[in-house]
Amino acid sequence: MCSAKALLEVSGVGKRFGGLAALSEVSLTVQAGEIYGLIGPNGAGKTTLFNCLTGLYDLSEGQIRLAGEAIQGLKPHAIVQRGFARTFQNIRLFANMTALENVMVGRHPRTRAGILGSVLRTAAERREEAAIREAAHFWLERVGLNAKARSLAGHLPYGAQRRLEIARALATEPRILALDEPVAGMNPSERRDMADLFLRLRHDHQLTLLLIEHDVKLVMGLCDRVAVLDYGRKIAEGSPASVQRDPAVIKAYLGGHAA
Amino acid sequence: MISALRARPRLNLALLAILLALLPFIAGELIGQSGVRMLDFALLYVLLALGLNLVVGYAGLLDLGYIAFYALGAYFYAWLASPHFGLHLPFWMILPMGTLFAAAFGLLLGAPTLRLRGDYLAIVTLGFGEIIRIFMNNLNAPVNITNGPQGMDLIDPIQIAGVGFTGTHELFGLTLPATYLYYYLFLALTLVAILVAYRLQDSRIGRAWSALREDEVAATAMGINTRNLKLLAFAMGATFGGLAGGLFAAFQGFISPESFNLMESILILCMIVLGGMGHIPGVIVGAVLLTILPEALRYLGDLQRATLGEVIVDTANLRMLIFGLALVLMMLYRPAGLWPSRQRQRELTAKGEVAIHEQESLADVQR
Numbered sequence: 001m002c003s004a005k006a007l008l009e010v011s012g013v014g015k016r017f018g019g020l021a022a023l024s025e026v027s028l029t030v031q032a033g034e035i036y037g038l039i040g041p042n043g044a045g046k047t048t049l050f051n052c053l054t055g056l057y058d059l060s061e062g063q064i065r066l067a068g069e070a071i072q073g074l075k076p077h078a079i080v081q082r083g084f085a086r087t088f089q090n091i092r093l094f095a096n097m098t099a100l101e102n103v104m105v106g107r108h109p110r111t112r113a114g115i116l117g118s119v120l121r122t123a124a125e126r127r128e129e130a131a132i133r134e135a136a137h138f139w140l141e142r143v144g145l146n147a148k149a150r151s152l153a154g155h156l157p158y159g160a161q162r163r164l165e166i167a168r169a170l171a172t173e174p175r176i177l178a179l180d181e182p183v184a185g186m187n188p189s190e191r192r193d194m195a196d197l198f199l200r201l202r203h204d205h206q207l208t209l210l211l212i213e214h215d216v217k218l219v220m221g222l223c224d225r226v227a228v229l230d231y232g233r234k235i236a237e238g239s240p241a242s243v244q245r246d247p248a249v250i251k252a253y254l255g256g257h258a259a
Numbered sequence: 260m261i262s263a264l265r266a267r268p269r270l271n272l273a274l275l276a277i278l279l280a281l282l283p284f285i286a287g288e289l290i291g292q293s294g295v296r297m298l299d300f301a302l303l304y305v306l307l308a309l310g311l312n313l314v315v316g317y318a319g320l321l322d323l324g325y326i327a328f329y330a331l332g333a334y335f336y337a338w339l340a341s342p343h344f345g346l347h348l349p350f351w352m353i354l355p356m357g358t359l360f361a362a363a364f365g366l367l368l369g370a371p372t373l374r375l376r377g378d379y380l381a382i383v384t385l386g387f388g389e390i391i392r393i394f395m396n397n398l399n400a401p402v403n404i405t406n407g408p409q410g411m412d413l414i415d416p417i418q419i420a421g422v423g424f425t426g427t428h429e430l431f432g433l434t435l436p437a438t439y440l441y442y443y444l445f446l447a448l449t450l451v452a453i454l455v456a457y458r459l460q461d462s463r464i465g466r467a468w469s470a471l472r473e474d475e476v477a478a479t480a481m482g483i484n485t486r487n488l489k490l491l492a493f494a495m496g497a498t499f500g501g502l503a504g505g506l507f508a509a510f511q512g513f514i515s516p517e518s519f520n521l522m523e524s525i526l527i528l529c530m531i532v533l534g535g536m537g538h539i540p541g542v543i544v545g546a547v548l549l550t551i552l553p554e555a556l557r558y559l560g561d562l563q564r565a566t567l568g569e570v571i572v573d574t575a576n577l578r579m580l581i582f583g584l585a586l587v588l589m590m591l592y593r594p595a596g597l598w599p600s601r602q603r604q605r606e607l608t609a610k611g612e613v614a615i616h617e618q619e620s621l622a623d624v625q626r
Contacts, residue, residue, distance in 0.1 A: 054480065055479075056476065056479075075479070075484070076479040076480055077479050077483055077484045077485070080479075080480065080481065080482035081482050085480070086480055088476075088477065088480070092474050092477035092480075093473075093474075094469065094470050094474060094478075095473060095474075096469075096473060097466075097469055097470070097473065101466060101469070104466055105466050105467065105478070105483070106481050106482075107463075108466070108470075108481055108482050108483050109481070109482025109483075110482075111463055113462060113463045113464070114464070115459075115464055115491060115495065117462075118458055118459055118462030118463065118465070119455050119458050121458055125462070129463070132463070168481065169480075169481075172481060172482050
């Protein structure tokens with residue numbers, strides 16, 4: 001059925017809040033190794049779709065498959081376990097834990113020490129704990145935050161918080177990472193740095209990225225394919241260049257009648 | 260110089276150990292038997308506070324019914340070691356079973372509260388605490404399980420290697436009343452509990468609890484099974500409570516439902532808030548202070564009689580008054596507790612570092 005390379009298949013997904021259809025019949029396919037952009041005007045349903053994909057919302061209808069396995073209806077932690085991590089639009093770090101501890105929490109789904117191992121400090125637990133620490137430093141290094149490992153997350157500057165959230169998500173060893181407006185509020189040079197980081201991550205870790213972003217220039221330069229949402233429906237999909245010319249997209253963004 | 264500094268913590272530790280070992284003798288000399296009893300109770304409250312700290316301080320679940328687990332542990336001990344059912348099992352069998360029994364009730368309480376947060380959770384747990392107490396108060400008919408409001412007495416004292424913790428013993432050339440023996444037993448168990456609490460704090464589970472406390476949604480997005488971790492927190496907390504309850508029953512020889520009322524739950528919560536929530540040394544200090552200070556305030560009655568010739572303000576009222584005042588002052592001037600963790604101190608009294616970051620971001624905006 002599915003091609004070997006389709007990592008994420010979303011078919012006919014709908015989400016209603018009471019009478020409001022926040023999403024209807026959204027279908028899209030993300031290939032492994034792709035950087036896939038999701039754009040659309042405010043309130044188009046981008047974050048709602050993210051929440052559906054990562055299990056924070058139950059779907060009203062439709063199917064989501066990750067590497068061929070149906071993941072709709074699973075709890076968020078089970079979806080992370082299967083290799084789907086995310087960041088949040090309004091940064092949600094563990095503000096009173098250090099940067100290092102934040103990333104260490106990210107190792108949770110890939111480690112197993114339980115209450116008994118922790119209390120008895122078994123050899124296996126100590127080994128695992130050392131590995132968690134090492135991995136956390138590795139991911140902090142990747143996003144350029146190792147120097148801040150001991151700072152409280154809540155005290156980091158804004159841009160560093162964004163990057164820390166990415167490091168924390170990466171620590172869960174995702175196959176696909178969903179980023180919700182990762183460069184919002186950043187200046188142009190910071191944005192370029194982030195774009196470089198995304199490219200490096202894809203290259204070095206065979207990571208697939210799903211990206212919500214308002215910065216059209218960034219999306220156009222970075223994404224292999226783009227889908228456009230408007231009023232909860234997908235109105236266009238394709239290469240950045242083709243989407244940019246699509247009359248329906250222009251109409252959605254500028255209002256009025258299509259040219 | 261450096262080697263001297265390095266040697267210092269060891270020396271401090273050794274001094275602390277000697278102090279802890281001699282403490283009952285000091286208290287016995289200065290105050291008498293009641294002083295040693297006070298120490299015993301202080302240790303029980305340290306156990307309770309450490310347990311509640313796992314739930315409230317680590318996992319951030321506000322539990323106002325914590326005393327229920329203390330009650331369950333105490334009644335469990337009494338059922339298996341008193342003439343009530345004619346059972347007299349040894350303590351080393353009852354205490355582990357009692358902690359498991361309390362842990363099972365921890366799960367039972369946890370299960371229906373999983374979706375609740377903050378105030379709502381507090382109210383449900385408060386209800387649970389009262390339910391247990393009221394059950395204990397009324398389970399004397401049709402089948403007499405708890406002996407109702409009269410409570411259960413003649414509970415077996417702890418007995419180790421043929422030495423019953425009752426009366427006075429001559430050991431190693433020292434005269435040791437039972438309160439002394441209990442002190443050393445409680446101290447040993449408290450030290451184990453402290454070790455367990457520290458290890459949990461610096462573990463995968465402890466970090467997951469902190470994550471849960473900080474942001475539940477982000478925690479689930481990090482692959483943390485919030486349901487299991489909340490249940491685990493309740494069960495672990497209950498374990499400490501159940502252990503303390505069993506010890507309490509053996510120590511007192513008598514238990515009744517009124518020992519387990521809401522005020523006790525609140526008292527234990529006050530201990531950890533006052534000491535420094537989430538910080539083990541702070542929690543211990545809080546528990547010791549709040550056990551000993553009210554006792555010390557009893558002497559205010561004597562003081563009044565000595566200076567004024569009569570007792571003008573009832574000491575019981577005075578104790579609550581001073582207690583309340585102390586809490587208000589604490590919240591105003593040291594909101595993070597007497598001995599908070601560095602982290603929490605920054606969280607509640609953030610000034611310097613934050614100001615620097617604010618200036619930085621201001622600079623960003625201007626650029």
